[in-house]
Amino acid sequence: MATMVQAVRLALHYGETHLGVTDIFGEDVGPPLGGVFTATQGLRTAWNSPLDERGIVGAAMGIAYAGGRPVCEIQFCDYGFNIIDLLKVAGNQRWAGAGEFDLPMVLMTPSGSGIRGSLYHSHSFESWASRLAGWKIVMPSTPLDAYGLMLSAIIDPNPVMVLLPKALLRVKGDNLIPGEPDDEGELKRRIDAPVGDRAHWQPNWPAVEKYIVPLGVGMLVREGTDATIISYGRTLPLCAQAADQVRESTGFSCDVIDLRSIFPYDWKMIAASVKKTGRVLIVNEDTEVTNFGEHILRRIVEEHFYDLLVRPRVLMGRHVPGIGLNPVYEQNTVPQLPGIKAALEALAKDAV
Amino acid sequence: MPKKNSMPVKDRAVKAGIATGEEVLPVERCLQIHRIMVLARALEERMIKMSKSGEGFFWIGGPGEEAFNTCLGFQVKKGEGPKFDYLHFHYRNSATMLAMGMEPIDAIRQMAMAWTDSFSRGRNFPSHFSRKAWNVVPVSSVIEVQFAMAPGTAIMQKRHGDGVTIVVGGDAGAAQGDFTSCLLWSSRPGNELPVIIITMNNGWGISTSHCSQHSCEHTIERGKAFGIPGEVVDGNDPVACWYAVERAFRYSRSTRRPFMLEAMVARLNGHSSSSGALRSDEPDCIAMFEDRLLAVDVLTQSKIDQIHSQAHAECDDAVAQVMREPRPGFGDIDKFTYSPSEVDAVYPGDYTGLP
Numbered sequence: 236m237a238t239m240v241q242a243v244r245l246a247l248h249y250g251e252t253h254l255g256v257t258d259i260f261g262e263d264v265g266p267p268l269g270g271v272f273t274a275t276q277g278l279r280t281a282w283n284s285p286l287d288e289r290g291i292v293g294a295a296m297g298i299a300y301a302g303g304r305p306v307c308e309i310q311f312c313d314y315g316f317n318i319i320d321l322l323k324v325a326g327n328q329r330w331a332g333a334g335e336f337d338l339p340m341v342l343m344t345p346s347g348s349g350i351r352g353s354l355y356h357s358h359s360f361e362s363w364a365s366r367l368a369g370w371k372i373v374m375p376s377t378p379l380d381a382y383g384l385m386l387s388a389i390i391d392p393n394p395v396m397v398l399l400p401k402a403l404l405r406v407k408g409d410n411l412i413p414g415e416p417d418d419e420g421e422l423k424r425r426i427d428a429p430v431g432d433r434a435h436w437q438p439n440w441p442a443v444e445k446y447i448v449p450l451g452v453g454m455l456v457r458e459g460t461d462a463t464i465i466s467y468g469r470t471l472p473l474c475a476q477a478a479d480q481v482r483e484s485t486g487f488s489c490d491v492i493d494l495r496s497i498f499p500y501d502w503k504m505i506a507a508s509v510k511k512t513g514r515v516l517i518v519n520e521d522t523e524v525t526n527f528g529e530h531i532l533r534r535i536v537e538e539h540f541y542d543l544l545v546r547p548r549v550l551m552g553r554h555v556p557g558i559g560l561n562p563v564y565e566q567n568t569v570p571q572l573p574g575i576k577a578a579l580e581a582l583a584k585d586a587v
Numbered sequence: 588m589p590k591k592n593s594m595p596v597k598d599r600a601v602k603a604g605i606a607t608g609e610e611v612l613p614v615e616r617c618l619q620i621h622r623i624m625v626l627a628r629a630l631e632e633r634m635i636k637m638s639k640s641g642e643g644f645f646w647i648g649g650p651g652e653e654a655f656n657t658c659l660g661f662q663v664k665k666g667e668g669p670k671f672d673y674l675h676f677h678y679r680n681s682a683t684m685l686a687m688g689m690e691p692i693d694a695i696r697q698m699a700m701a702w703t704d705s706f707s708r709g710r711n712f713p714s715h716f717s718r719k720a721w722n723v724v725p726v727s728s729v730i731e732v733q734f735a736m737a738p739g740t741a742i743m744q745k746r747h748g749d750g751v752t753i754v755v756g757g758d759a760g761a762a763q764g765d766f767t768s769c770l771l772w773s774s775r776p777g778n779e780l781p782v783i784i785i786t787m788n789n790g791w792g793i794s795t796s797h798c799s800q801h802s803c804e805h806t807i808e809r810g811k812a813f814g815i816p817g818e819v820v821d822g823n824d825p826v827a828c829w830y831a832v833e834r835a836f837r838y839s840r841s842t843r844r845p846f847m848l849e850a851m852v853a854r855l856n857g858h859s860s861s862s863g864a865l866r867s868d869e870p871d872c873i874a875m876f877e878d879r880l881l882a883v884d885v886l887t888q889s890k891i892d893q894i895h896s897q898a899h900a901e902c903d904d905a906v907a908q909v910m911r912e913p914r915p916g917f918g919d920i921d922k923f924t925y926s927p928s929e930v931d932a933v934y935p936g937d938y939t940g941l942p
Contacts, residue, residue: 297739
């Protein structure tokens, strides 16, 4: 099975061969490296930009204005804090311009912790991103969803940000991408650039097919009756694991929702599950003051207050300036499996 | 470029046009430019009145930049898509838009925040133009983002025809990193871009003088570090502006490389209505041009007066009409947020509030 980074590469290949993608660019995105995570190896339209995030986003906007279909990359979302006003402008161009100018651009960027990334390679971005009206924001937790969400991001004629959970980029999926070879060794031989001299290397792309994960549609990855867990990105598989363990040991069963789209989010799925279970745990790793999960919590409290059996909970990253390099910092700054499991057990024990 | 003419000044003017040095601008062109300059001034002055009368809230615009901006507008390759010129304006380009064919009422509708405002539907500040049919991308109040975007449109233009990208900002805005980004992205070796980088140097950033913050007199001096040629032009002289703009277009259109142009202009009504929009005593490009037109008998004072009064009357009539036009309503707030999407399950059409 493809890893998430291979899935992104396959999606971009499909994008430039079937969906009109004209430019895939950013820092080290083109040959010879093909991206620091290898997401852009071997792509026909990939090119290297100056190390200038504002220039990257601005160029993507200009290319989109002039009829191109750009996919730009910010190498780590941590480097994107100097582009916030350009992102605001990109989100408002259609609204401010009387609906005349579409901006069909994709911005992809690795987000979150999990690679021992220290202060400037561990940030989360979805809470910042969720405040950018006019954008659509997605964050996959599986390779297949990364493929399907990337195709949607490319097809959608509005600015779409694809947040890629760093910790999951090299994790293999459970499902084949349509057209992906069954043998993962074969996939690797065909699309992974060799280590060393790549001057004459060309990928041998498999004939991957169109597969869409619509924007705004979550995925119920576990079905239960007693509680609702809402998550996405790196913490999603941890939530599923915690739910499995608690169910096995106590019989307490949960809906686990992989939101997949941060905006628009799948409110119907959230609301139906909360109504059914009455217990809610929201988990993400962004910092806890003005966190996107708090918005979901606000709507749940306001619109489903009388459906709740016990107080709802949000498990988030600590409000500290960064994630320190020593593992003790990361382990205790952002949610990990034991903490999620403990929060779920506490939710289960709350008396009605 | 026109050849040197040895006739006496008065005869040269009558038979050929108005001269600056060896450059002569034909009379018909001079009159065309003068009319747009006057119309732009009348428009700005009427909008300043609107900002004081309550017909609008805030004014910002380009009195003092009319000479250069008019010459720019007349020479744009106007159209939609990468085969035509792209325009990344700042908020002082009304004369450019008028020269391109905008009606004064279009700007007044934006000033009046009317629903009929085709640029922003009553959402944006005045002189924040946007017109897809002319490749005028939405103007932003922040003074640098256009410099980051301009290389993008030029990347596409380099692949299609001979269109060029024009990006305009003030001398104070050149302090922003995006200005340097534009120089860098436009001059990448082997990937040079057809961008004309224009600085309108009025010597001020709101209340801060250029010379108190910038060690170099001209922003084009920074082009040297990137191998980008440039020219400084007297922005109060339409003849000099016409040929400077023509040279910039010719260079960038034919070589597909960047060029810098810096127009030394006046700021006749301050930064915006926030500082009162009071008239300063800086040189007035219209009055100076009229002195030259009068001196060579191209225009008479009564004809000039008539042109001014016609321009003011046109703007007054436009305000009267706009005051009768619809305003945006509560139901218009979300409109134009999203373009329809076949892959969005929540917003297949426009934005409609929270999911």
